[in-house]
Amino acid sequence: MIIESSELWQKVVDNLNLSINPETYNLWIAPLKPISFENNIFTVAVPNVYFSQWIEAHQQKNIEQLLSAAAGAQIVLQLQPQQDIMPVIAKVENTPAPADVAAPISQRDQINPKYVFERFVVGSSNRFAHGCSEAVAKNPGKQFNPLFIYGGVGLGKTHLLHAIGNYIKQNNPALKVLYVTAERFTSEFIEALRFDKMPSFKNKYRNLDCLLIDDIQFLVGKGSSQEEFFYMFNSLHTSGKQIVVSSDRPPKELEKVEERLISRFEWGITADIASPDLETRIAILRKKAEDEKLYVPDDVIIYIATQIKSNIRELEGSLLRITAFSAFTGTPLTVDSVQKILKDIIKPQSDAAITIDNIQKIVAEEFNIELRDMKSKRRTDAVAFPRQIAMYLARTLSDKFSTTDIGDAFGGRDHTTVMHACNKIKEKMNSDPYFNAKLNQIIKKIRAAE
Numbered sequence: 001m002i003i004e005s006s007e008l009w010q011k012v013v014d015n016l017n018l019s020i021n022p023e024t025y026n027l028w029i030a031p032l033k034p035i036s037f038e039n040n041i042f043t044v045a046v047p048n049v050y051f052s053q054w055i056e057a058h059q060q061k062n063i064e065q066l067l068s069a070a071a072g073a074q075i076v077l078q079l080q081p082q083q084d085i086m087p088v089i090a091k092v093e094n095t096p097a098p099a100d101v102a103a104p105i106s107q108r109d110q111i112n113p114k115y116v117f118e119r120f121v122v123g124s125s126n127r128f129a130h131g132c133s134e135a136v137a138k139n140p141g142k143q144f145n146p147l148f149i150y151g152g153v154g155l156g157k158t159h160l161l162h163a164i165g166n167y168i169k170q171n172n173p174a175l176k177v178l179y180v181t182a183e184r185f186t187s188e189f190i191e192a193l194r195f196d197k198m199p200s201f202k203n204k205y206r207n208l209d210c211l212l213i214d215d216i217q218f219l220v221g222k223g224s225s226q227e228e229f230f231y232m233f234n235s236l237h238t239s240g241k242q243i244v245v246s247s248d249r250p251p252k253e254l255e256k257v258e259e260r261l262i263s264r265f266e267w268g269i270t271a272d273i274a275s276p277d278l279e280t281r282i283a284i285l286r287k288k289a290e291d292e293k294l295y296v297p298d299d300v301i302i303y304i305a306t307q308i309k310s311n312i313r314e315l316e317g318s319l320l321r322i323t324a325f326s327a328f329t330g331t332p333l334t335v336d337s338v339q340k341i342l343k344d345i346i347k348p349q350s351d352a353a354i355t356i357d358n359i360q361k362i363v364a365e366e367f368n369i370e371l372r373d374m375k376s377k378r379r380t381d382a383v384a385f386p387r388q389i390a391m392y393l394a395r396t397l398s399d400k401f402s403t404t405d406i407g408d409a410f411g412g413r414d415h416t417t418v419m420h421a422c423n424k425i426k427e428k429m430n431s432d433p434y435f436n437a438k439l440n441q442i443i444k445k446i447r448a449a450e
């Protein structure tokens with residue numbers, strides 16, 4: 001009978017494999033195992049009760065029809081949760097490797113006390129997003145729910161999410177506030193499913209008073225995680241709990257995100273952050289210098305602000321670089337000396353000459369790896385780390401390439417792999433000054449190659 005049931009099951013899964021999306025298939029269907037086929041009852045082992053619930057709700061009828069068609073008789077599907085055995089770990093496409101899933105909460109997923117409203121400079125590009133964020137922080141769950149903030153790389157979305165979190169924690173310490181990236185949410189969800197931890201996963205999220213979720217575009221194309229997020233969203237929203245979402249694009253442009261989720265995002269208020277104008281860039285540099293107790297002459301500040309236009313992270317980086325250089329070498333900070341220090345970063349040029357090919361070539365040379373490994377499937381650290389650096393540089397040195405373009409150029413990888421790489425490199429930049437120096441050297445070479 002075992003042979004017969006496995007043959008029958010093979011026909012069913014072959015069909016499902018073609019008809020449902022790969023992520024859903026790998027997550028929910030691949031771990032199922034046929035046990036027996038007797039008296040027109042087909043019994044399948046499922047890793048745990050959450051799988052049973054999901055199959056019952058979404059695929060029971062479909063599977064029964066497929067079984068019936070293949071067996072030529074009316075078949076009933078019976079699901080048997082295997083609580084005691086370790087669930088079969090299906091490889092879920094486009095999700096971080098298990099090592100990442102099991103990793104402790106990264107620095108990026110904690111509320112950073114540095115990112116507060118007092119340190120956020122308001123200008124015309126971010127006034128609305130800032131105003132909405134303050135309103136939400138003062139009255140969580142009452143107005144603007146959800147708050148959806150979107151904008152380009154390094155323009156302050158994460159800063160605002162943390163500022164809301166810090167404000168609430170300070171003024172309402174009893175409220176449970178969580179900052180999480182959509183990437184971590186997805187890993188936690190998959191881990192909970194695989195290792196029977198759904199109750200604690202659901203508890204953790206559904207008991208919150210305020211959820212701050214960053215980079216929601218990570219959920220693009222991730223059907224099951226979107227679905228779980230959707231239920232969690234509804235549960236929080238109906239109990240009047242605040243949700244704040246950040247994204248690199250507006251809700252309508254989140255392709256491959258279910259319409260019902262997009263419409264939820266549009267229930268509240270949507271605020272965009274644009275690139276800061278010159279006045280705001282000057283104010284940001286002054287504020288940073290003041291906060292970090294750095295002395296920088298005004299003409300130098302104006303020079304940097306005129307040259308670096310689109311990304312506030314780069315503005316900050318330049319400020320730190322010139323002050324460190326000046327402290328180490330004793331060179332006074334003047335427009336002339338700063339021009340020299342930043343000549344490889346600031347160029348009055350366009351980014352037309354920056355190509356992914358060039359970035360891959362230079363990074364491969366720097367790390368002594370084969371150029372073809374930029375596109376290969378190899379995952380050893382020696383190869384994966386430089387590949388992540390190259391992805392990060394492709395994303396940040398120019399705004400010509402979307403995460404999808406970059407994924408394509410690196411051997412057909414998914415856009416979420418690119419986002420994951422960028423997050424890893426941002427974390428490393430925050431924690432390792434030597435790494436920053438190395439990265440600057442590489443940027444210099446890429447710009448010099450133009």
Ligand SMILES: Nc1ncnc2c1ncn2[C@@H]1O[C@H](COP(=O)(O)OP(=O)(O)OP(=O)(O)O)[C@@H](O)[C@H]1O
Nearest residue numbers: 119120121152153154155156157158159284312313
């Ligand atoms: N208006 C602002 N005033 C002061 N600092 C700012 C402002 N906007 C951004 N920053 C600073 O710029 C850096 C980048 O901002 P942040 O990480 O919030 O960007 P982001 O929009 O989340 O970018 P990404 O899409 O890459 O995650 C941070 O150090 C942040 O403090």
